Amino acid sequence: MMIHHAKQLTATVLSSAALLLILSPVTVGAADTTGAAAGGVGPGDSGYNLSADTTVTATANYFAATTTAGAVAKSTAEFSVLGGALELTAVPDLSFGQVNAGTILNGGDQKLTNNTVTTPSDTAKVTSKNFSANDGNSGGALVVDDLRGTGAGWNLTTQLGASFTAPDAAPLTGITLSLNAPATAQIGNADTLKLAATGIGTEAAKVVTAPSGFGIGRTSWSLTGPDAAGLHFAPQSVNVPANAIYQTDITWTLSTGA
């Protein structure tokens, strides 16, 4: 509300400035000063950001301005490495197959069945994109590439949507995800990068932490086999229609931070 109000204020100031501009160019400077002062009305005003703009500009070069990392070889010939980026290269499909209604209603666990998304019997329903573009997903591979060359570390968090929903059925809540898989690291000790998290729910939960000096280059996990992932169902107090297809969002966030 405050922000909105302050925006209006700024708009008013700006339009007055424009008016002044039309009336008398000489007063433009003064009008600008008034605008700045108006922007700063009251200490601690949350409207500080209102004079600020977010801009988007194009870059020409693919790797431009990503990092400032430079490496120097030990040989007499020096070269510098243009730093790459930190990327979440692959995320697997997690299929939990047919879940017993009893598991959903009374609570229980469902293990990962496979990484292949079952195609509906009516193949016309499936767009070709899902067949052609996603071959990499069915192998259960989770891959993070850190090509920054700084070894600064990173975190991977996972978060489920608010509820599992199905058409014409009450939403299911209280379902949590667990992930468990050893890591394969290109450089250094992989044990630190083990994927181990239980109770992943609607709040972002850290599933992998790469401390400084870890997770450099490619780090991968193979989410295959029943123990790699599981859904835990809390008892539900709603009716679960037979053969309902429940769906929720899963957000994978690759982050760096203090």
Next chain:
Amino acid sequence: MRRPNGLLLLLLFILLGTGGPIVQAAAPPAGAEFYIAPIYPRNQTNLKLGYFALKVTPGQSATLSVQVQNISKTSTRTIRVSPTPATTSSSAEINYTPTGKPKDPTAQYTLNQLFSRPATVTLKPGEGKVVTFQYIIPKDGLTGQILGSIYALDETRAADSGTQFALQNHFAMAIGVLLAQDPAAQQPVTLTLRTVKPGITNHVPTILANVENQTAQLFRGMTATATVTRSGSDRVLYTKKIINGAMAPNSNFDLTIPADTHLTPGPYTLILTASAMGQVFHLRRNFTVSAAAAQQLTVAQPARTNAWAAWLTAIAAILGAMIIFWIGLLARNRKGSDHYAPKHG
């Protein structure tokens, strides 16, 4: 939240057999089709951190840029880039993703208050753009640290691939932003308990102890042990331990202590012992579970033994019917014997 009828459940089991609803994963892109990378400004304190750590001055107006890159060779991506305040999650981790959590009352400012608005960028295959945010540090300056992130979420609609999918993958990246006037300064932190109350987490009765970091200082390596007893008793009923926890500056989180169904009404005491940044905090709070709350907690948790209950109900009903029948028979026999008794007399 109604308790499911046992017989209805039994009926469901018969109807469904073992085949139930299908929970499956979506067919997303193979991975994130984009990345964001920091473009360090001049006030960045360390170029090797991988996140923004900025030395700021009161009244300063400056910019902060990230490169947003589409790495897909085939698809156009739409990425929303937002300055986001850091919060603390219930597992005592610093959370750089948007939560909708209200600003902690002890926070002077949150990151998004100082930064310009979120931007949405559309990128053609292989295209990169620089998103520049403007931020203004209040004239009065900042006390301690402000923590948050530049959070980028791929909002590109995934192809809808029928109805057989359950886990729809979404991809985001967050680059931390730490603002401080004196980046080297470390303030002693103050931890407090704001509220302690019974609640429900993932359909399980819990005790929620809201722990607050009142200081504009992030910290890691926190250990905390919470125990719950009946007031006046030494017997620990429920306990929860946190190892290597972390908290964002001026933030709070609900330390979740799982309780079981025996959370009966009455007075309880929670004791929290936490150590962070070389300081130890002994915090204690009495709280009451009201009869109504206890009732609610019980109702919220459907009996895990519903299938059993259904069978037991059925068996009991059959036994009951048999007993009634037997009593009826007995009574009739008795009547009969009464009737014929005189003959023997």
